[in-house]
Amino acid sequence: MIQKKSPLPIYYQLEETIKQSIQKHEIKPGEMIPSEREYTEKYQISRMTVRQAISNLVNDGYLYRQRGKGTFVSHQKLDQPLQGLTSFSEDMRLRGLEPSTRVISFTEVKADQDLAAKLEVEAGTTIFELKRIRLADRLPMAYEKLYISKELAFGLTEEIAATSIYSYVEKTFGVKIQHGRQVIEASIAQKREAEMLEIAEGSPVMLIERRSTLDTKKPLEVVRSVYRADRYKLTINLDRLS
Numbered sequence: 001m002i003q004k005k006s007p008l009p010i011y012y013q014l015e016e017t018i019k020q021s022i023q024k025h026e027i028k029p030g031e032m033i034p035s036e037r038e039y040t041e042k043y044q045i046s047r048m049t050v051r052q053a054i055s056n057l058v059n060d061g062y063l064y065r066q067r068g069k070g071t072f073v074s075h076q077k078l079d080q081p082l083q084g085l086t087s088f089s090e091d092m093r094l095r096g097l098e099p100s101t102r103v104i105s106f107t108e109v110k111a112d113q114d115l116a117a118k119l120e121v122e123a124g125t126t127i128f129e130l131k132r133i134r135l136a137d138r139l140p141m142a143y144e145k146l147y148i149s150k151e152l153a154f155g156l157t158e159e160i161a162a163t164s165i166y167s168y169v170e171k172t173f174g175v176k177i178q179h180g181r182q183v184i185e186a187s188i189a190q191k192r193e194a195e196m197l198e199i200a201e202g203s204p205v206m207l208i209e210r211r212s213t214l215d216t217k218k219p220l221e222v223v224r225s226v227y228r229a230d231r232y233k234l235t236i237n238l239d240r241l242s
């Protein structure tokens, strides 16, 4: 509702009205919002006012513009805590989202020096190499390239890799994936990554490299993931040092 006599500026009231329509799912993420003219006519307010409200919502990340097309509702970013070792499937289910996976390739390769050192195997040992797209409610979130010890994930198949690898390893072998070390870098999507993630080449992404180890201290996997920066934000709790 817009109240012209209210002390609140009209552009602000319109911003709140649009935000409420988003919260109530009247306009859903990815959908186009009504045109400037429609708002002008509906609320009998000036085009300048509508433009200001929309620009503010774009700047605040509620909306995004696509040149030549219109203004759309943004997808809420997932807030990923950096404490605690979880799998993608667990993360999504905890949020009430349905995880799914598209396995792009599943092969066996010989570990080079670098991977062999990270996985603590002899160079030349056969390991699994997997490329997967991880989706939440059918939207692509991340593209993973995973090297995983064949010995510790023995029997892994493409079908299992399309579900949860952590759950397979823990349930099949009665082990715990206990520890992980993660390095996060900012980057931009290369051509192939952009295709997989359904974003424009050059869009911002986060590169996350994780190496996880079992409770037996043996390294299980080395994973390089490309996360969509428009769908993810990372949160960490800090305690004052000293």
Ligand code: 16G
Binding pocket: 086, 087, 088, 089, 090, 144, 146, 163, 164, 165, 166, 167, 208, 209, 210, 221, 223, 225
């Ligand atoms: C996450 C992990 C990845 C792990 C996967 C297992 C990051 C950056 N990566 O995607 O290392 O292999 O979870 O998920 O968090 P799954 O059990 O659902 O297959």
